[in-house]
Amino acid sequence: MLIRVWEFICAMLCYLVVNGLTAQAKFPPGMILTGGRRSVSLRRELARIVPKSMFTLQQFETLLPLACAWASEQELAILRTGVPLTEAEMADARRVGVARPERVRLLGVPEIPMPEHPTLAFAAKASSLITPFTVGLTLQYGIFIHASCWSQRRLVAHELAHTMQYERLGGFEPFLRQYLGECLSIGYPEAPMEQEAIRIEGEVCG
Numbered sequence: 113m114l115i116r117v118w119e120f121i122c123a124m125l126c127y128l129v130v131n132g133l134t135a136q137a138k139f140p141p142g143m144i145l146t147g148g149r150r151s152v153s154l155r156r157e158l159a160r161i162v163p164k165s166m167f168t169l170q171q172f173e174t175l176l177p178l179a180c181a182w183a184s185e186q187e188l189a190i191l192r193t194g195v196p197l198t199e200a201e202m203a204d205a206r207r208v209g210v211a212r213p214e215r216v217r218l219l220g221v222p223e224i225p226m227p228e229h230p231t232l233a234f235a236a237k238a239s240s241l242i243t244p245f246t247v248g249l250t251l252q253y254g255i256f257i258h259a260s261c262w263s264q265r266r267l268v269a270h271e272l273a274h275t276m277q278y279e280r281l282g283g284f285e286p287f288l289r290q291y292l293g294e295c296l297s298i299g300y301p302e303a304p305m306e307q308e309a310i311r312i313e314g315e316v317c318g
């Protein structure tokens with residue numbers, strides 16, 4: 113119980129820090145950490161907020177491969193032990209725009225696993241991607257579903273929207289670069305990719 117309370121306090125502190133950061137960062141959608149011509153103004157903007165942020169651009173680049181390795185490892189574990197989509201979920205996956213719904217596996221868990229690496233765990237909490245309240249997490253074709261929410265249509269449709277985003281962007285590195293970047297700078301759930309998943313979930317489930 114004490115650990116739960118501590119986790120809750122950490123999550124709330126991270127939330128406050130991230131939102132404090134969010135108030136400083138006014139990035140247009142899709143502009144975060146994508147490099148290219150816009151990166152000059154982005155770097156300037158990041159330099160302005162770095163003293164208040166948890167991660168510099170360099171630290172983010174160090175974090176990203178760790179996040180990709182963890183995500184890929186988790187996907188493999190889910191693909192080994194998870195269950196395929198039901199017919200109804202398969203139909204939803206097609207509506208969402210998932211190209212290969214037959215590859216998706218769902219795994220019910222009592223708690224969404226947290227990375228063991230301390231920096232990665234901090235980033236996961238700070239970006240609100242994994243907190244004690246997280247009920248679903250999509251790692252490309254592997255989807256963790258909290259046991260208390262098993263077979264909730266809206267949740268599965270939402271997570272399938274993230275699978276579609278993985279497919280659209282082309283795998284772990286481009287997805288996590290964009291999604292983690294948005295969550296750490298804009299905040300969760302205001303991040304454009306998260307907003308897209310929320311919109312699609314609504315369109316599919318009404």
Ligand SMILES: [Zn+2]
Pocket residue numbers: 270274306309
């Ligand atoms: Zn989401």
